[in-house]
Amino acid sequence: MTRKLQEGIYHAPKTRPGKFFVILFLRAGEGFNASQIGEAFLKLWEVYQGLKNGKIRDLPDHPVPSGDLTVLVGYGPNVFKLANVQHPLPRDLDSKNQFRSPRPTGGGSLMIGSGLQYTDDIRSNFATEEIVVQFIAETQLAVNRAVVETWKILREMTDVDTSTAPLLQTSFYSGFQREDHRSWIDFHDGLSNMKSEEREKAIVVKPRPSTEQDDQWTEGGTYLAFLRLGVDLDIWQTLDRQQQELLVGRDKLSGCPLEKLTSEGKPVGSVGCPFIGTKEVSDIEDGNLKFLEPKKVADTVIDQSHVQRANRHVDPVEDRNSLRIFRQGYEFLEPIESYPGFRAGLNFVSYQDTPERLRRILTQSKWLGSTNFGGDPVAPVPGMDSFLTVRAAGVFLVPPVIDGELFPGANIFFEAD
Ligand code: HEM
Numbered sequence: 001m002t003r004k005l006q007e008g009i010y011h012a013p014k015t016r017p018g019k020f021f022v023i024l025f026l027r028a029g030e031g032f033n034a035s036q037i038g039e040a041f042l043k044l045w046e047v048y049q050g051l052k053n054g055k056i057r058d059l060p061d062h063p064v065p066s067g068d069l070t071v072l073v074g075y076g077p078n079v080f081k082l083a084n085v086q087h088p089l090p091r092d093l094d095s096k097n098q099f100r101s102p103r104p105t106g107g108g109s110l111m112i113g114s115g116l117q118y119t120d121d122i123r124s125n126f127a128t129e130e131i132v133v134q135f136i137a138e139t140q141l142a143v144n145r146a147v148v149e150t151w152k153i154l155r156e157m158t159d160v161d162t163s164t165a166p167l168l169q170t171s172f173y174s175g176f177q178r179e180d181h182r183s184w185i186d187f188h189d190g191l192s193n194m195k196s197e198e199r200e201k202a203i204v205v206k207p208r209p210s211t212e213q214d215d216q217w218t219e220g221g222t223y224l225a226f227l228r229l230g231v232d233l234d235i236w237q238t239l240d241r242q243q244q245e246l247l248v249g250r251d252k253l254s255g256c257p258l259e260k261l262t263s264e265g266k267p268v269g270s271v272g273c274p275f276i277g278t279k280e281v282s283d284i285e286d287g288n289l290k291f292l293e294p295k296k297v298a299d300t301v302i303d304q305s306h307v308q309r310a311n312r313h314v315d316p317v318e319d320r321n322s323l324r325i326f327r328q329g330y331e332f333l334e335p336i337e338s339y340p341g342f343r344a345g346l347n348f349v350s351y352q353d354t355p356e357r358l359r360r361i362l363t364q365s366k367w368l369g370s371t372n373f374g375g376d377p378v379a380p381v382p383g384m385d386s387f388l389t390v391r392a393a394g395v396f397l398v399p400p401v402i403d404g405e406l407f408p409g410a411n412i413f414f415e416a417d
Helices: 034-052 077-081 140-157 196-203 210-218 241-248 286-291 356-363
Strands: 020-028 070-075 131-137 167-176 222-231 258-261 267-269 330-335 342-352 388-398
Touching: 020 140, 020 342, 034 070, 034 131, 034 140, 034 167, 131 140, 131 222, 140 167, 167 342, 196 342, 241 267, 342 356
Parallel strands: none
Antiparallel strands: 020 131, 020 167, 070 131, 070 388, 167 330, 222 342, 222 388, 258 267, 330 342
């Protein structure tokens, strides 16, 4: 039986993620069993396969541009509580690798040991539903249309007398890619996102040991972690360039990793970086490759920076203890009524063979633990203790594609023939 990763994970060499992103959450209606939820999702899946070919149900024989849409489906822990479900909860999806709920009054810690908090105005987390669908496309229309077409189908499935439906669309979040390879804080992002040849080793669920036979069906799949993070640019803009660089661990303009501080406390980048004749490490030039992943440093301040805390150089990547993850984030900007009139942030998305990798990055004190971005958690730069805040968060199993299966993960819902 061949198993491969679902589409929508742009890990292979020379692939680039599509420009637009939507992540959509579906809740199972109360009282519906696994096969009823599976049947309902199958209808959606068929519509999605049509959209990928430009087919719209309400426009028969009138194809539209598909925008190179890709569709990926994942499942949260609650799916495994449905009546007649075919598998027990996979070990790696259990509560130790899940995020906590926000406080009923808003805010609250994301995980014990993590410095990430929910934003004060967040009282419910919608990224915990049974099903998650990730849409990525080259056009905003293609990802947005998938949301509206989902709604049309679910509307048809709703019983008019009782208003019940097997699946309910609870929320969706959208984002976009940046062609400048930077993030809202103006620094480069994605530079050290593992070599493309190595990524699959960190992403794909490995063969399960014989003691974990009941999880063998997850082999060849992966786990998706999603965090909708608000980035407080008002705080960031109060910092000078040097403070920002020490928090990130890179030079702001060139992207060169910082290595040490001068006796006056000025950060110094790697020698020979960027490569002669280039201005930035992101300039495609072989001489820059060695600067993409920051090296271990002796200086304590630089050692506490974001890039150092996010990768402690433990090899090999296929070992879960390396805590390497494949990040595929999309930025967002949305209007709000209060100052400054917008909210900027990142849809943090990572793929890994076990969510334990991300949990340990976020909670271990040598890693990001106790901080929400980086720096010294005991004496944080003023304001940095609430620089990143969480608006929604969830962890999902993304089962492999298996030849002949109705949709990835169909074996959770339907008995095998
Ligand atoms: C909880 C959320 C986050 C986690 C777990 C995380 C994790 C990581 C990881 C693993 C790396 C690569 C380090 C390496 O392999 O050498 C990285 C780099 C980086 N991250 Fe984050 N990150 C998070 C949030 C953010 C946010 C919200 C921003 C921007 C506001 C950001 C900005 C950066 C930058 C500028 C880099 C350096 C560029 C690069 O090396 O790719 N991160 N982060």
